[in-house]
Amino acid sequence: MTRPLCWNRPLVVWAARDLGRHASTALLLFISLSLLVTLVMLVLWFDQSLSHACLLWAEQAPDLVVRRVTVGGWAPLPVAETLARVRPVVGALRPRPRVWGVVQSPVGPWTVVGLDPATVSDWPADVPLPRTGEALVGTAGQAFEPGRSIRLEGRASLTLNVVGRLPLSAAPVLHDGVVLHVRDARRVLGLEADQATDLALDVFHDDEAEALRPDLARALPWPVSITTAGEQLRRQLDDISRRTGWLLVSFAPALAAMALVVATVGSAGRRRRWEMGLLKALGWSGGDLLRLHLYRGLLIGAPAVVLGSAAAYLLLFAPGADWAAGFIFGMTGRSLPLQLSGQGSAGGLLLGALMVGMPYMAALFWSGWQAVVQDPAECLAEGA
Amino acid sequence: MAETLSAQEVTVASLPTERELWPGSWRHARFTVVGALVLTGSILMSIGLGGWLRSGRPERAAARWAARLGISTPALWPAGDAMHYPPESAP
Known part of the structure; x- marks a missing residue:
């Protein structure tokens, strides 16, 4: 057998x-x-x-982020001048100023993200897009029911009306944070009307990001720190x-x-x-x-x-x-x-x-x- | 002429007698084998099926939010952590 x-x-x-x-x-x-x-x-x-x-x-994140630096560290970026100098750089696609930073919320440090409703696309209909005086809190802000107010302390203090919460699917991106109208974000972060935290850019091909760095640094009249998406991903x-x-x-x-x-x-x-x-x-x-x-x-x-x-x-x-x-x-x-x-x-x-x-x-x-x-x-x- | 049986064949040939001598013991043994095989197979299938059904859905949903909000670093690191920006340029 x-x-x-x-x-x-x-x-x-x-x-x-x-x-x-x-x-x-x-x-x-x-x-x-x-x-x-x-x-x-x-x-x-x-x-x-x-x-x-x-x-x-990281594939959805900007390919390049340009920040202005001084001897004291980070400095705000003048939007109009930066855009005027960056747009002619060949290969620098979709330059867009970002307004974001860290502020103190009632429950600890939070990331503030400023959005301009005029430039936002693909926003889901069931999530309210914050207007001036409104705040859309992240998943860490479960205690702040819509209709309640929230006080944020940055360079300036700001009390905002909570209009909603980000869905669970957004949690890995913005958890301990809040989305504000770009004007409110600038106010609480102490930025002027024509200033941004940094400048985000895209490139046609990932490999171009590294090659574009010296061109961007040359195009801007101040010292800048340029981070590619690849670098940021490696750090993560x-x-x-x-x-x-x-x-x-x-x-x-x-x-x-x-x-x-x-x-x-x-x-x-x-x-x-x-x-x-x-x-x-x-x-x-x-x-x-x-x-x-x-x-x-x-x-x-x-x-x-x-x-x-x-x-x-x-x-x-x-x-x-x-x-x-x-x-x-x-x-x-x-x-x-x-x-x-x-x-x-x-x-x-x-x-x-x-x-x-x-x-x-x-x-x-x-x-x-x-x-x-x-x-x-x-x-x-x-x-x- | 005497037929020589291998040990395996002896094992197989002795099974009916064994079963009669210790029916409970063999029933439990068979149950253990079937249980181990079914458990292993069904868990593996469930893991595979679960992974296939969910494959990347929550990650892709979060990726769409990353694009909408234009954020470079996930919220795994707390707000204010140096991972959100190069150390020399904290906003």
Whole structure:
């Protein structure tokens, strides 16, 4: 009777029955493995999916941002003069002044974004676009119901009427912030009517951004700091990697637990040598014994890895990773309702499964192999 | 002439006797195997299906807001964090 190499039903059932004989050990191993996979997968999955999300968001961000700097740091940009000097630069597309900054809100520092209704496009109908004297608060401003007023303290103080809240889908972009009419934003940030925080530009092709820097710097009569979208993205990705890397390091005890799991698997293999010796003496081949040993390990390992991954998936993607920004990015106040789909994070899933699965499989194979290659008489004598 | 059986064949041949001797034990073992396979397969399928159904939808919705508001850095970093601008040019 020929049996397929990888699947031998009687042996699998035999292995399951064998696990049932040591149910508590098997359950403990299953739980340890699942928890370990959950921890490792959480970090790797989060890193990958967030990096991918930042990549998507960076595609929508301006390709170049020009800021005026002085010896004292940042300085406001005169809009009309800047536009007049930048427009003739070949390759500089859609130059648009941005008005934004940080102010003090009743619940802490908030980002103010000034929008000019005349230049806004693709604005959803169900979200009110703030007019003068109105404020559209971000998801951190849940306490400010529409109709209430909010006081912002910047270079000047301003009391505004809350007209609505940004939807949850906007949270990853503006959470602890508020959208104002551009005139109000200028007032609270202490900018003159013809001043902006910085100038955003687009380029036809991403590679042009770097080449355009000297041309823009030459076109403007003041010292400027020019940041490309690529640079900004690299800074973001580096920071995400650094933070998740530290988190992974903080899981060092979990890695010790992994070593313990591997050692347990190894010692279980040694304890079973007598049993192996007996089966060998009864005529079982080395291949059968090795397969029995592997089936035993896989019946615990495979569901544990998958269950651990599912737990990480639920914690991160369904319904959302609200805990992540506070825990990883040190955000205080209302948690950022971060919704990710896990797109582009298959590598993280694979890496996590390999990081835990490989040492486990290696320990499983090694302990099984050691028992298989030994003389049956020795195995029986050791166990006697 | 006596027929030689391999260990696997002996295992298979002994299964009916085994089942009669310990019916509960074999039933549980079979249940464990089927359970492990079904659990693994169904969870993997659910993760795959969930990922496929949602694939990038929340990220794309946020990206549209990034374009509307013209913001360069996501709100992952708190307001006022240096990640929102180069350190030498804080507004």
